[in-house]
Amino acid sequence: MIDRPRIVRAANDLLHAEDGRRYIDLFTAHGTVWLGHARAELAERISIQLGEVWITGGLETPAFHRARSAVESFFPPSHGLAALYSTGMEAVEFALRMARAATGRPGAVGFANSMHGKSLATSRLGWDNDDGVQLPDVHRLPFLQSAGEDEILERLRATLGGAAVGAVCVEPLQGCGAGRMASPAFHREVERLCREHGALLVFDELLTGFHRTGPAFLHLELGVQPDLVVIGKALGNGFPVSAVVADRRIAITGAMLPGSTFAGNALACAAVSATLDLLRTLGVPARVRRIEEVIARALAPVADAGIAVRGKGAAWFVECDTGEAAERAVIRSYSRGVCIGFAGRHIRLLPAATIETEHLATAAGIVAEAVVAAHRRAAD
Numbered sequence: 001m002i003d004r005p006r007i008v009r010a011a012n013d014l015l016h017a018e019d020g021r022r023y024i025d026l027f028t029a030h031g032t033v034w035l036g037h038a039r040a041e042l043a044e045r046i047s048i049q050l051g052e053v054w055i056t057g058g059l060e061t062p063a064f065h066r067a068r069s070a071v072e073s074f075f076p077p078s079h080g081l082a083a084l085y086s087t088g089m090e091a092v093e094f095a096l097r098m099a100r101a102a103t104g105r106p107g108a109v110g111f112a113n114s115m116h117g118k119s120l121a122t123s124r125l126g127w128d129n130d131d132g133v134q135l136p137d138v139h140r141l142p143f144l145q146s147a148g149e150d151e152i153l154e155r156l157r158a159t160l161g162g163a164a165v166g167a168v169c170v171e172p173l174q175g176c177g178a179g180r181m182a183s184p185a186f187h188r189e190v191e192r193l194c195r196e197h198g199a200l201l202v203f204d205e206l207l208t209g210f211h212r213t214g215p216a217f218l219h220l221e222l223g224v225q226p227d228l229v230v231i232g233k234a235l236g237n238g239f240p241v242s243a244v245v246a247d248r249r250i251a252i253t254g255a256m257l258p259g260s261t262f263a264g265n266a267l268a269c270a271a272v273s274a275t276l277d278l279l280r281t282l283g284v285p286a287r288v289r290r291i292e293e294v295i296a297r298a299l300a301p302v303a304d305a306g307i308a309v310r311g312k313g314a315a316w317f318v319e320c321d322t323g324e325a326a327e328r329a330v331i332r333s334y335s336r337g338v339c340i341g342f343a344g345r346h347i348r349l350l351p352a353a354t355i356e357t358e359h360l361a362t363a364a365g366i367v368a369e370a371v372v373a374a375h376r377r378a379a380d
Contacts, residue, residue, distance in 0.1 A: 003334070010037035013355040015339055023334070024355075024363040027341040031175070031207055031315070031350035034234030035278055042237055045274035046267060055265040067269035070276040071231075074216055075245055079229070082246040084264040084272070088206040088232040089117025091242040092169070094258065095228045096121060098246065099167030099200040101255040107165035109156065109199075111143040113177030116169060116204055125169055126177075139163065145177065149186045156190065160197035167202050168194050170226075172218040175207040178346045179310035179317030187222040200227040200250075206242065210234045210276075211284045211353070213313035214292075237278075239271035287353045288313045294357060295349060298364035302371050316349040318371055325374040332370035338363040347371065 005017035013036060015023040028034070035042070049063055068081045082098065085091045096108050110116065110125025123129055124138045141155045159165065168190060173181045194201040203226035208218040212234065215221045219229065227250065232242030252258055262268070291314045299316065303309045308319035320326035323345050330342045341348040349367065351360055 003331075005334070012036035012038075013352050013359050021337065023337050023339040024359045025339045026349045026351050026360075026363050026367065027339045028350050028352050029238055030233065030341065031212070031348075032233045032236075033238045034210060034212070034353055035237045035275060035282065036352045036354040037238075039237065039278065041278050042271065042274045046239070046270050049267055049270035053266050055262065055267070057261075058259055058264070061266045061269065063266040063269035063273070064264050067264075067272040070273040071235075071243060071245065074210070074276070075229070078225075078247060079245050080248050082228075082244040082250075082252055083258050084268060085242045085244075085260060086240045086262045086268065087117070088204075088230065088242045089119050089122050090260065090263075091206075091230045091232060091244050092116045092122045092202075092204060093119060094256065095169075095202045095230055095244050096167055097256045098228060098244070098250060098252075099202065101253055102250050103166035103198060103200060105164040105166035105199065107137045107139060107163045108167040108169060109139045109141060109159055109165055110169045111141050111152070111171070113143055113145055113174055113180070114169070114171035114204070115174070115176035116171065126171070137163075139165070143174070143177065144180045144182060149182055152182075153186065153189055153193070157193055160193055160199060165197065165199045167200050167228075169202045169204060171204045171207075172222060173208050173213060173312065173315060175315070175348070176343060176346070178308065178319040179312075179315065181310075181312070184222045187219075187224050191224045191226075194227075202226060202228045202230065204230045206230055206232040207315065207350075210279060211288055211313070212315055212350075214285065214288055234279075235275065236268060236271035237275040239268060239275075241268040241272055243272075282353065284353045290357065291351060291353070291355070291360060294360050295351075295364050298361060298368050300368075302368050305372050305375060307371060307375060311349075314351055314353060318347040318349075318367075320345045320347065320371065321375060325371075325377075328374035328377065329367070329370040332373065333367050336366045336370070338366045340367060 009016040114126035116122040209231045227247045229245045
C-alpha cells in the first residue's frame with residue numbers, strides 16, 4: 001500500500017510534505033500543473049480578480065472576454081470558444097449535447113480505454129465499469145488493446161451506417177490507456193467517415209492540449225480538423241477550468257443546455273488568460289523536446305527489459321506486466337522522493353513543462369530503476 005504524503009507546499013516541480021520530505025513531481029495532479037506549482041505570475045492575476053468579482057451567474061465580465069481571446073488565439077479563425085466549464089467531464093458532456101442538437105442524431109461513439117470523464121455517458125464511451133448501466137445511444141468500439149486499425153475502422157463504418165450517430169469522440173493519446181495512439185491515417189479516415197455519415201468529430205485534447213505532446217494540439221500533427229475540441233487540465237494550470245472550442249458554423253442553441261452554475265466564472269477566466277499569456281513566453285515547445293529526450297533516455301532500460309513504454313513529448317506511460325509490479329514500482333519511487341501516477345498496471349509520467357532538467361533526469365532514472373526492479377522481483 002502506498003503511503004501517500006501530505007503536501008503542505010509546492011514550488012515549480014517540487015512538492016514538500018508535512019514530514020519534511022521533498023518530492024520531484026512527475027504527476028502534476030493528473031497533468032494539470034503544466035507551468036509548475038505556485039507560479040507567482042498566475043497567483044498575482046488571480047489575486048487581482050479576487051478583489052474585483054468572482055462569479056456573476058452567467059453575466060459577462062471583462063475576465064471572460066480576455067479568456068475567450070486567449071483561448072481562440074490558439075485556434076484558426078474557423079473555430080471559437082463555445083463554453084467554459086469547470087471539469088473535463090462537463091466539457092465532454094456539453095460537446096455531446098452540442099452534437100446531438102446540431103445533427104439531430106442522439107448517438108455517440110467512443111473507443112475502449114479512452115477516458116472522457118466519469119459521468120454515466122462519458123465513462124460509458126470508454127470503459128466497461130461492470131455497473132450494469134446500459135445507454136443504447138452510446139456505442140463503445142474496440143481500440144488497439146484488442147483490435148487492429150482496419151478492424152476498428154470497419155466497426156466504426158458499420159456503426160455509423162446502422163445507427164443515428166451525432167458524435168464520434170476521439171482521445172488521440174489514451175491517458176488512461178497506457179499511451180496508445182493510432183496512426184495519422186487512422187484518424188484521417190475517422191474524420192472522413194464522420195463527414196460521410198453526418199456525425200461531428202469530437203477531439204478530447206484535455207491531456208494533449210497546449211504542447212503537452214509537442215504541437216499546440218495533437219490533431220494538428222495528425223492532419224485532421226475536428227468539429228469540436230475539448231480542452232482543460234493545463235488550461236488553468238491546475239485551476240478547475242475546461243472548455244469546448246467549436247467550428248463557428250455550429251450555432252449554440254438552448255437545446256444544448258450551454259450553461260451551468262460555475263461556467264465561465266471570472267476567477268476561472270482570470271486563470272485561463274494568465275496561464276495562456278504566460279505559456280506563450282516560456283518557449284514550451286523547446287522545453288517539451290528536451291523533456292522527451294531526457295525521459296526516453298531514462299526509460300530505455302525499461303524498454304530493453306521487455307516492458308512496454310509509450311510516450312511523446314511530456315506524456316509517458318509504462319505498462320507493467322501486473323498491477324502488483326506497478327504498485328511496487330510506485331512505492332519504491334515514492335520512497336526515493338518521486339511522485340508519479342498509476343492505475344492498475346499503468347504508470348504515468350506527466351512532468352511540468354518547467355521542470356528542471358536535473359530534477360527530471362534524476363526522477364526518471366529512479367522510476368526506471370524501480371520498474372525494472374519490480375519486474376525482476378516478480379520473476380524471481
